[in-house]
Amino acid sequence: KVVAVIMVGGPTKGTRFRPLSFNTPEPLFALAGQPMVHHTISACKRIKNLAQIFLIGFYEEREFALYASSISSELRVPVRYLKEDKPHGSAGGLYYFRDIIMEDSPSHIFLLNCDVCCNFPLPDMLEAHMRYGGMGTLLVIKVSAESANQFGELVADQVTNELLHYTEKPETFVSDLINCGVYVFTPEIFDAIQDVSSHRQDRANLRLMSSFEALQSATRSLPKDFVRLDQDILSPLAGKKQLYTYETTDFWEQIKTPGISLKCSGLYLAQFRYTSPHLLASGDGTENATIVGDVYIHPSAKVHPTAKIGPNVSISANVRIAAGVRLISCIILDDVEIQENAVVLHSIVGWKSSLGKWSRVQAEGDYNAKLGVTILGEAVTVEDEVVVINSIVLPHKTLNVSVQEEIIL
Numbered sequence: 001k002v003v004a005v006i007m008v009g010g011p012t013k014g015t016r017f018r019p020l021s022f023n024t025p026e027p028l029f030a031l032a033g034q035p036m037v038h039h040t041i042s043a044c045k046r047i048k049n050l051a052q053i054f055l056i057g058f059y060e061e062r063e064f065a066l067y068a069s070s071i072s073s074e075l076r077v078p079v080r081y082l083k084e085d086k087p088h089g090s091a092g093g094l095y096y097f098r099d100i101i102m103e104d105s106p107s108h109i110f111l112l113n114c115d116v117c118c119n120f121p122l123p124d125m126l127e128a129h130m131r132y133g134g135m136g137t138l139l140v141i142k143v144s145a146e147s148a149n150q151f152g153e154l155v156a157d158q159v160t161n162e163l164l165h166y167t168e169k170p171e172t173f174v175s176d177l178i179n180c181g182v183y184v185f186t187p188e189i190f191d192a193i194q195d196v197s198s199h200r201q202d203r204a205n206l207r208l209m210s211s212f213e214a215l216q217s218a219t220r221s222l223p224k225d226f227v228r229l230d231q232d233i234l235s236p237l238a239g240k241k242q243l244y245t246y247e248t249t250d251f252w253e254q255i256k257t258p259g260i261s262l263k264c265s266g267l268y269l270a271q272f273r274y275t276s277p278h279l280l281a282s283g284d285g286t287e288n289a290t291i292v293g294d295v296y297i298h299p300s301a302k303v304h305p306t307a308k309i310g311p312n313v314s315i316s317a318n319v320r321i322a323a324g325v326r327l328i329s330c331i332i333l334d335d336v337e338i339q340e341n342a343v344v345l346h347s348i349v350g351w352k353s354s355l356g357k358w359s360r361v362q363a364e365g366d367y368n369a370k371l372g373v374t375i376l377g378e379a380v381t382v383e384d385e386v387v388v389i390n391s392i393v394l395p396h397k398t399l400n401v402s403v404q405e406e407i408i409l
């Protein structure tokens with residue numbers, strides 16, 4: 001048997017996702033019309049002999065427990081939310097729930113970061129992992145040398161694929177091969193995490209005995225149950241024939257800002273062509289709007305037949321789109337109203353917002369630039385004929401004059 005664990009983190013991580021994370025936890029933010037974690041869960045479904053999927057995080061119990069039960073019945077796969085009382089780090093969180101994770105005595109454990117967007121080649125990774133015969137296999141990818149330092153940089157043996165060297169977010173360049181945040185382990189990973197925390201305890205005790213000054217520094221160091229997978233496990237175990245790499249050449253992104261999430265929404269929509277074509281709008285039939293490229297429209301949304309939509313557009317529940325509206329490369333969240341002849345381009349429109357007649361909400365579409373995608377928070381009103389360009393608007397604002405390159409607080 002195999003189990004999968006998805007690390008969803010907690011509310012503190014969501015700050016970089018503002019203004020879209022005020023009311024919705026980042027893992028439940030809709031990409032291609034489905035919560036971010038939905039894509040990870042569907043990918044896990046492709047693993048043979050999958051017994052359980054666990055979501056581990058420190059978000060409120062209620063919201064995630066509810067989501068876990070609804071996705072369990074929707075995808076017919078058991079999903080359970082395990083809530084930490086406080087953050088334990090990416091490896092500490094896994095260790096904290098080891099007894100529950102090991103209940104069915106799985107032979108392998110997948111571990112996935114929730115904030116990555118890729119095609120998750122999990123069955124291929126498992127096959128490679130069994131061939132290598134190590135304790136763990138990491139999904140890795142080549143990125144540009146300039147962007148590599150935002151991730152774990154690593155060196156792998158070109159023949160055996162063994163992980164030879166690992167440094168988390170180094171200041172000086174090591175390698176353009178990086179850690180994708182997707183792993184498969186044997187249950188020995190729990191012993192490795194246990195070792196880190198008992199060594200840390202020993203060192204703390206030693207310092208305690210030596211001097212008062214040392215005592216102060218010991219209390220400043222990390223608590224013994226806080227273990228980071230990258231720095232505390234991957235770095236020290238590199239080059240010890242226990243960790244191996246599996247390289248993907250397909251798409252991969254870390255979903256760290258709302259701007260990137262628009263790009264990821266497009267990547268997942270494109271993937272639907274192969275995995276879930278029924279979710280893509282077809283535009284067939286006389287009463288339907290004109291559809292261009294990959295588009296998702298929630299069944300409860302009302303779209304006027306003279307509207308033109310796509311490519312890369314995702315429209316959530318209860319959205320109303322009036323005559324003559326043009327939508328290109330955008331995410332329209334629940335309960336938004338877009339009135340006659342408005343245009344939305346390279347933007348995310350927050351829940352319950354309303355765009356007036358002939359208004360324009362747009363950006364250049366540079367996903368990595370701070371204002372490269374226009375973002376309207378929840379319940380923003382853009383009045384008739386107002387133009388919003390390359391801007392971020394916080395929730396509950398009303399715009400009655402046009403703005404450009406602004407953050408409206």
Ligand code: GDD
Pocket residue numbers: 007008009010013056057058084086087088089090093112113114115116150151152153168169178179180181228230254
């Ligand atoms: N449950 C729980 N508890 N989850 C956590 C905790 C915790 O205490 N701390 C982090 N996480 C989750 C995050 O939500 C995220 O999904 C994942 O663990 C990794 O988060 P970080 O440890 O903050 O690392 P990062 O996102 O900056 O970078 C990691 O991922 C990159 C790939 O996306 C590193 O492993 C990098 O090397 C890697 O390139």
